[in-house]
Amino acid sequence: MRVHFPLWGLLLMTTACGEDVLERLEEEAAECPEAPAMRLGEAPSAAVLFNAYFLQEEAARDVRRGLAESPVVEETFAKAAALGAWAVRTNGHNEAAERRGDSAIQVAPLVYDETAFQGLDRVLARARVHGVKLVLTLGNYWDAYGGTRRYVEWAGLPSPVEGDARFFTERAVIDLYKAHLGRLLSRVNTVDGLRYGEHPAVLAWELLNEPRGRGLDADGTAMRAWVDEVAAEVKRHAPGHLVGTGEEGFDTSLEGYDAPFWRASAPTSLFQGGSSFRRNTASPFIDFASVHFYPEAYGVAREALPRAGAHWFSEHAALARELGKPLFAGEFGLRNREGLLLEERRAVYRGWWRCAWRTGVGASAPWMFANDARPDSWDDFTFYYRDGSMPADPGNRYADLVIEAAALAGTR
Numbered sequence: 355m356r357v358h359f360p361l362w363g364l365l366l367m368t369t370a371c372g373e374d375v376l377e378r379l380e381e382e383a384a385e386c387p388e389a390p391a392m393r394l395g396e397a398p399s400a401a402v403l404f405n406a407y408f409l410q411e412e413a414a415r416d417v418r419r420g421l422a423e424s425p426v427v428e429e430t431f432a433k434a435a436a437l438g439a440w441a442v443r444t445n446g447h448n449e450a451a452e453r454r455g456d457s458a459i460q461v462a463p464l465v466y467d468e469t470a471f472q473g474l475d476r477v478l479a480r481a482r483v484h485g486v487k488l489v490l491t492l493g494n495y496w497d498a499y500g501g502t503r504r505y506v507e508w509a510g511l512p513s514p515v516e517g518d519a520r521f522f523t524e525r526a527v528i529d530l531y532k533a534h535l536g537r538l539l540s541r542v543n544t545v546d547g548l549r550y551g552e553h554p555a556v557l558a559w560e561l562l563n564e565p566r567g568r569g570l571d572a573d574g575t576a577m578r579a580w581v582d583e584v585a586a587e588v589k590r591h592a593p594g595h596l597v598g599t600g601e602e603g604f605d606t607s608l609e610g611y612d613a614p615f616w617r618a619s620a621p622t623s624l625f626q627g628g629s630s631f632r633r634n635t636a637s638p639f640i641d642f643a644s645v646h647f648y649p650e651a652y653g654v655a656r657e658a659l660p661r662a663g664a665h666w667f668s669e670h671a672a673l674a675r676e677l678g679k680p681l682f683a684g685e686f687g688l689r690n691r692e693g694l695l696l697e698e699r700r701a702v703y704r705g706w707w708r709c710a711w712r713t714g715v716g717a718s719a720p721w722m723f724a725n726d727a728r729p730d731s732w733d734d735f736t737f738y739y740r741d742g743s744m745p746a747d748p749g750n751r752y753a754d755l756v757i758e759a760a761a762l763a764g765t766r
Contacts, residue, residue: 376701383660383705386668386713391766392680394642394716395557395596398764401440402707402756403489403719405685406430408728409444411457414473418456424476426725431484433739434723437753438760441557442481443684443719446474446490446538449500460500463508463530464537472544478555479545487557489684489719491600492535492588494563502562505531519569519628522580532587539591551592559588560600560684564646567604567628574606574630578637585639596641598682599634603645603670606630611669619658620649631670636677642716643674646685650693659688663706668713680716687721687735696751703752707759711766718759720752 391399412426434442448459448470459470481488494501495517502521506514509526521527539551539559548554561584570576585597604627608616616624635643647666654662663686671681686706688699703720710718724736737751745753 371695371697376697379660379698379701380705380708383664383702384708384712385661385664386709387672388712389668389671389675389714391714392671392675392716394680394682397440397487397557397717399766400707400711400715400759401717401763402438402760403441403443403684403717404430404434404439405443405719405722406434406725407443407445407491407722409442409477410446410448410459410470410474411453412473413476414448414457414459414470417472417476418469424473424480426727427477427480429725430723431481431486434486435484437739437745437756438763439486439723439756440717440760440763441487441489442723443489443491443560444477445494445499446488446559447493447499449493449504450498451500451504453499458500460534464533466537471541475541475543475545478543478548478550478553482546482553482555486555488555489558489560489598489682490556491560491563492538493531493561495565496563517566517568519567522565522570523576528580528583532584535584535587536591539588552594556592556595558596558598558642558682559592560598560644561585561588563600565599565601565629567606567630570628572606572626572628574628574633577629578633581634581637582639585637589639597639598642598644598684599640600684601629601631601634601644601646603631603647603666604629605632610673612665615658615661615665619655619662621653624652632673632677635674635679641679643670643677643679643681645670645681645683647683648685648687648721650689656693659694660702660705663702664709667706667709667715667718671713671715675714681714682716683710683718685719685721689734690730690736690751691734696748700752700755703755704758707755707762711759711762714766720756 393399413424416424454461497516502518503514506518541550588597605625608625649659649662674681721735739753
């Protein structure tokens with residue numbers, strides 16, 4: 355059902371920038387070649403998803419307090435459904451040492467806090483009730499919520515660091531991670547009695563949030579070997595679910611990309627990492643391609659931001675299509691508190707969603723949706739759908755754009 359909303363909020367957006375400027379930004383962001391639509395599993399083509407990483411920890415705290423319901427979980431799923439978002443991408447892991455006794459699930463190697471685990475049970479069960487699917491990350495490259503450093507530390511290796519390359523190469527670490535995934539996916543949900551690896555609320559599992567190849571071989575061989583082994587383990591325990599890498603889309607060369615554009619617009623480091631998008635996506639155990647896009651953090655020139663997103667999405671979608679797989683743009687964002695003005699960001703987002711629809715991206719998920727009680731300062735990329743507001747209210751930032759993009763899903 356198409357949701358209609360008033361235009362007054364949209365008209366307010368044109369006051370600080372001329373309409374011609376906003377139209378140009380949108381057109382540049384939408385400059386993508388037309389290509390056949392692809393679908394992320396059962397989702398409609400060009401589906402819109404939410405990112406709301408915090409659901410498990412909020413639910414775990416509510417379980418620990420003896421609450422029968424988790425208000426943040428209920429609010430997030432209800433608003434996702436109301437805006438037309440087809441699924442929510444969120445954490446399926448929590449190994450944070452500072453959250454032990456609070457929301458950490460794995461508190462020592464293969465030792466679990468049952469109360470915290472029941473928080474994730476609740477997220478899965480309530481998603482099913484709300485009719486919202488989940489994309490669940492199985493771990494994190496970064497230190498937040500434990501990260502690769504935590505597993506390297508648990509394996510007894512010296513001097514672990516954030517994004518430790520030994521996570522991908524050391525047998526003791528790989529075996530520990532696989533053992534944990536086996537236990538996670540074999541868990542029977544205490545709320546609805548369904549095994550995680552067969553749970554109907556799950557659309558997909560991601561091997562890791564934003565795995566990078568720092569410290570690995572230049573052509574991405576080691577990362578691909580890790581992807582093959584770990585993805586095969588996930589498939590073994592969850593054969594009916596999709597599996598993706600969770601990567602950002604970095605590659606080891608400019609082959610297959612618009613080399614003149616990228617050389618002029620962005621650091622060469624985007625294409626000189628120890629992880630290859632093409633090589634990883636080609637894994638027989640990977641069902642869909644994954645990219646994220648944060649052009650300001652990646653060092654993309656300001657004047658190239660709109661076109662850079664169009665290139666990033668369309669070029670990665672084309673490479674994935676050659677391999678017969680859809681592309682999931684699992685995160686993208688422009689900073690709220692510096693850089694482009696809100697009306698400029700809105701124009702770029704609208705253009706990027708048009709690009710995704712036009713060039714056949716399977717699904718996309720802006721970073722990040724926040725519940726009403728979450729402070730705006732919590733994250734540089736928040737948007738809302740505040741209680742009592744209209745989606746186009748400027749304070750919500752992008753809620754109405756989600757409706758627009760979701761209305762396009764499945765129309766090709």
